[in-house]
Amino acid sequence: MIFGKVIGTVVSTVKDVNLNGKKLLLCREADHEGTLLQSYHVAVDAVGAGEGSFVLISYGSSARMTEETKNAPVDAVIMALIDDVQITHVIPRP
Amino acid sequence: MIFGKVIGTVVSTVKDVNLNGKKLLLCREADHEGTLLQSYHVAVDAVGAGEGSFVLISYGSSARMTEETKNAPVDAVIMALIDDVQITHVIPRP
Amino acid sequence: MIFGKVIGTVVSTVKDVNLNGKKLLLCREADHEGTLLQSYHVAVDAVGAGEGSFVLISYGSSARMTEETKNAPVDAVIMALIDDVQITHVIPRP
Amino acid sequence: MIFGKVIGTVVSTVKDVNLNGKKLLLCREADHEGTLLQSYHVAVDAVGAGEGSFVLISYGSSARMTEETKNAPVDAVIMALIDDVQITHVIPRP
Amino acid sequence: MIFGKVIGTVVSTVKDVNLNGKKLLLCREADHEGTLLQSYHVAVDAVGAGEGSFVLISYGSSARMTEETKNAPVDAVIMALIDDVQITHVIPRP
Numbered sequence: 001m002i003f004g005k006v007i008g009t010v011v012s013t014v015k016d017v018n019l020n021g022k023k024l025l026l027c028r029e030a031d032h033e034g035t036l037l038q039s040y041h042v043a044v045d046a047v048g049a050g051e052g053s054f055v056l057i058s059y060g061s062s063a064r065m066t067e068e069t070k071n072a073p074v075d076a077v078i079m080a081l082i083d084d085v086q087i088t089h090v091i092p093r094p
Numbered sequence: 095m096i097f098g099k100v101i102g103t104v105v106s107t108v109k110d111v112n113l114n115g116k117k118l119l120l121c122r123e124a125d126h127e128g129t130l131l132q133s134y135h136v137a138v139d140a141v142g143a144g145e146g147s148f149v150l151i152s153y154g155s156s157a158r159m160t161e162e163t164k165n166a167p168v169d170a171v172i173m174a175l176i177d178d179v180q181i182t183h184v185i186p187r188p
Numbered sequence: 189m190i191f192g193k194v195i196g197t198v199v200s201t202v203k204d205v206n207l208n209g210k211k212l213l214l215c216r217e218a219d220h221e222g223t224l225l226q227s228y229h230v231a232v233d234a235v236g237a238g239e240g241s242f243v244l245i246s247y248g249s250s251a252r253m254t255e256e257t258k259n260a261p262v263d264a265v266i267m268a269l270i271d272d273v274q275i276t277h278v279i280p281r282p
Numbered sequence: 283m284i285f286g287k288v289i290g291t292v293v294s295t296v297k298d299v300n301l302n303g304k305k306l307l308l309c310r311e312a313d314h315e316g317t318l319l320q321s322y323h324v325a326v327d328a329v330g331a332g333e334g335s336f337v338l339i340s341y342g343s344s345a346r347m348t349e350e351t352k353n354a355p356v357d358a359v360i361m362a363l364i365d366d367v368q369i370t371h372v373i374p375r376p
Numbered sequence: 377m378i379f380g381k382v383i384g385t386v387v388s389t390v391k392d393v394n395l396n397g398k399k400l401l402l403c404r405e406a407d408h409e410g411t412l413l414q415s416y417h418v419a420v421d422a423v424g425a426g427e428g429s430f431v432l433i434s435y436g437s438s439a440r441m442t443e444e445t446k447n448a449p450v451d452a453v454i455m456a457l458i459d460d461v462q463i464t465h466v467i468p469r470p
Contacts, residue, residue: 001306001323001324001325001356001357001358002324003324005183006183007181007182007183007184008126008179008180008181008182008183009179009180009182010150010174010176010178010179010180011176011177011178011179011180012150012174012175012176012177013175013177014141014142014174014175015141015150015173015174015175016140016141016159016160016173016174017161018159018160019173019174024095024150024174026126026179026181031322032290032308032322032324040125040126041095042095042096042097042126042150043095046298046355047296047297047298048296051182051183052183056292056294056297056306056324058355058356058357059357060154060155060156060342060343060357061154061155061156061249061342061343061437062342062343062345062346062354062355062356062357063156063355063357064156064159064355065298065300065346065353065354065355065356066298066300066355067299069355071159072156072159073140073152073156073157073158073159073160073163073171073173074095074152074156074159074173075095075152075153075154075156075157076095077355079297079298079301079355079356080292080294080296080297080298080301080306081294081295081296081297082292082293082294083293083294083295084292084293085290085291085292085293085308086290086291086292086293087289087290087308088289088290088291088333089287089288089289089290089333089334090289099277100277101275101276101277101278102220102273102274102275102276102277103273103274103276104244104268104270104272104273104274105270105271105272105273105274106244106268106269106270106271107269107271108235108236108268108269109235109244109267109268109269110234110235110253110254110267110268111255112253112254113267113268118189118244118268120220120273120275134219134220135189136189136190136191136220136244137189145276145277146277154248154249154250155248155249155250155343155437157250158250158253165253166250166253167234167246167250167251167252167253167254167257167265167267168189168246168250168253168267169189169246169247169248169250169251170189193465194465195463195464195465195466196408196461196462196463196464196465197461197462197464198432198456198458198460198461198462199458199459199460199461199462200432200456200457200458200459201457201459202423202424202456202457203423203432203455203456203457204422204423204441204442204455204456205443206441206442207455207456212377212432212456214408214461214463228407228408229377230377230378230379230408230432231377239464239465240465248436248437248438249343249436249437249438251438252438252441259441260438260441261422261434261438261439261440261441261442261445261453261455262377262434262438262441262455263377263434263435263436263438263439264377283400283417283418283419283450283451283452284418285418313416314384314402314416314418328392328449329390329391329392330390338386338388338391338400338418340449340450340451341451342436342437342451343436343437344436344437344439344440344448344449344450344451345449345451346449347392347394347440347447347448347449347450348392348394348449349393351449359449361391361392361395361449361450362386362388362390362391362392362395362400363388363389363390363391364386364387364388365387365388365389366386366387367384367385367386367387367402368384368385368386368387369383369384369402370383370384370385370427371381371382371383371384371427371428372383
């Protein structure tokens with residue numbers, strides 16, 4: 001899974017029937033500290049994400065494993081809103 | 095999913111039987127602002143895309159989840175025509 | 189799907205039983221204009237490709253969607269011979 | 283599969299129902315010698331990994347092949363704790 | 377599929393139940409001429425590969441299509457030992 005921040009919406013009228021009523025969100029990838037990267041992803045929302053949400057995105061066939069996305073031709077889904085990323089193991093510096 | 099612009103057609107006479115009658119389109123990848131990138135994709139059209147269409151492409155097993163592509167040996171499908179990409183969350187500059 | 193040119197054969201005696209009788213072809217990746225790139229792929233032939241054929245390769249689970257490859261542990265298949273790639277939409281230069 | 287070291291936890295309250303009770307771990311990728319790389323992965327734990335564990339991560343639909351992850355919309359799973367990586371074949375230097 | 381040379385073994389006691397008795401091999405990626413690259417892969421052996429074997433590795437859900445790997449949470453399998461790679465189509469130099 002990868003981290004992302006929701007920054008927008010993709011509007012589409014003509015689309016596959018299994019996409020009707022689905023929210024296609026534009027996400028900017030982030031690292032585990034929340035820093036935004038130069039990479040963008042379009043994913044279907046399965047958890048009520050909104051503008052600015054810090055989310056987790058799952059790719060591939062796993063993107064179809066939510067109620068919202070089953071049978072839909074989508075390869076990315078937002079399947080969790082992130083509260084916090086806790087770094088518990090500190091790597092000693094050399 | 096990734097953004098693309100349809101720029102051409104792939105013509106093939108000898109192909110897998112499940113590809114008969116399918117439209118194989120050549121797409122140039124684009125970013126969320128519609129700027130064209132140096133990356134090209136061949137995808138089956140499932141939504142009536144035409145020359146110059148700004149589209150959304152889904153990869154992997156999800157590419158077989160449309161009526162047009164089920165059971166076909168294809169790993170990319172055009173599953174939506176894009177009307178607009180709305181950036182609703184502005185990242186403050188540092 | 190990606191473009192490739194068939195340049196050789198992979199010979200294997202000891203292999204998974206579902207690969208018996210399958211042709212494992214070495215392909216050099218090409219761009220949409222047929223220019224050869226520095227990237228190579230091994231794919232099972234499902235359409236009678238031969239030396240020098242300009243082909244389309246499908247990756248992932250979709251590679252098992254041909255009669256030739258079903259149930260085989262292969263992640264790439266040649267599923268079409270390319271006659272022509274027609275660029276119909278010209279991007280205006282800035 | 284890729285190597286990783288568990289360095290943290292992803293906390294999420296709002297998530298897909300199939301993720302309830304699952305441990306989402308943050309892993310830093312490592313090479314086969316255990317050297318840490320600049321790449322991070324979020325994976326569900328299926329084997330009782332803890333802070334600092336040296337683990338093996340499986341991606342894609344295979345990530346759903348454990349009891350812990352079946353039917354869950356996750357594309358990465360920790361499916362083994364690594365005791366040792368034994369290099370048995372030494373490549374002669376030129 | 378990609379080429380690799382078997383250079384070692386990954387030892388794991390605590391692992392998913394479907395991995396019991398499976399051989400997890402460390403492979404160094406190679407190109408089609410057998411030249412070793414700076415990329416490493418962990419794959420389950422399905423064909424009796426040993427130290428120094430030149431092998432073919434299949435990725436993704438296809439990695440579960442051998443008797444050895446079915447239902448196992450693994451995303452890479454060694455599914456063929458390579459005898460030879462024959463380059464039959466010579467690209468004329470410009």
